[in-house]
Amino acid sequence: MSPIMILIDLLAISTLVFAIYFPRHRRADLVVAFLGVNVGVLAVSQVLATSSVGAGLGLGLFGVLSIIRLRSSEISQREVAYYFAALAIGLISGLTQAASILAIAMIALIVLVLAVADTRKVASFGGQRQEVNLDHAITNHTELVQELERVLGQKVKHANVLRLDLVNDITLVEVVTDRKQALPAHPELTNA
Structure with missing residues (x-):
């Protein structure tokens, strides 16, 4: 378990949710969902990384649960992207045993891509x-x-x-x- 990766995860998801998503879309219900998905995936992936249970089984279960959750209410494709970003940040942080440049760069890349892609200028290209x-x-x-x-x-x-x-x-x-x-x-x- 890497306390540094847990802190990086919390910083990244907080930035994604409170600095990027919420100021632009103002949906408090999804703020809770994104934080819950991220911290839940982080916790489970930390446990799976240190146990004898295969990580594939755990990731498969999360895939099934996330699909069920995403189908249970109407959300936009933009919000699906935030869900998967929260999930990916939690997985990277939870499965990385020691802080690495690659893991930190991938987390930063996810946050940066959503920060740029979810802007009015990009959205106006499609109408x-x-x-x-x-x-x-x-x-x-x-x-x-x-x-x-x-x-x-x-x-x-x-x-x-x-x-x-x-x-x-x-x-x-x-x-x-x-x-x-x-x-x-x-x-x-x-x-x-």
Whole structure:
């Protein structure tokens, strides 16, 4: 067991959660989850590293548990990345018996990559992603895109139907719009 690696782990996860994730996204429930995953993985990997039980068995169990946890509530792909970063930092810290330059560099790399990747500048490359619930069912893709552009007032780059309910006349669509290409306002929307 390396007390230095435990301190490095706690410093890294604190930086990731309190300096990067929480100020940007403000979800306290996931702060608890990221910290819990990290410290739990750190503790189990420390025990597995010093016991006769194979590390593969322990890592396999954590893989199954993390998949079950990630499927039990709706979270974004960005939050999945934070989950796996918390898990990876805990694993690296727990399985490293003595502080090494490689382990510290990998932990720093994980934190740095998320700090850079989870910024507005990077997010704006793909456009704005959102879910839109239309109050009528649209089966034709061209009509769907036209309706989304009318409602949102932005150029639609991509539209993916998540749910089409012909009985209740509802269409749930995941939409990516181009923030830079606002469409002219429609008179029926501005006069309402």
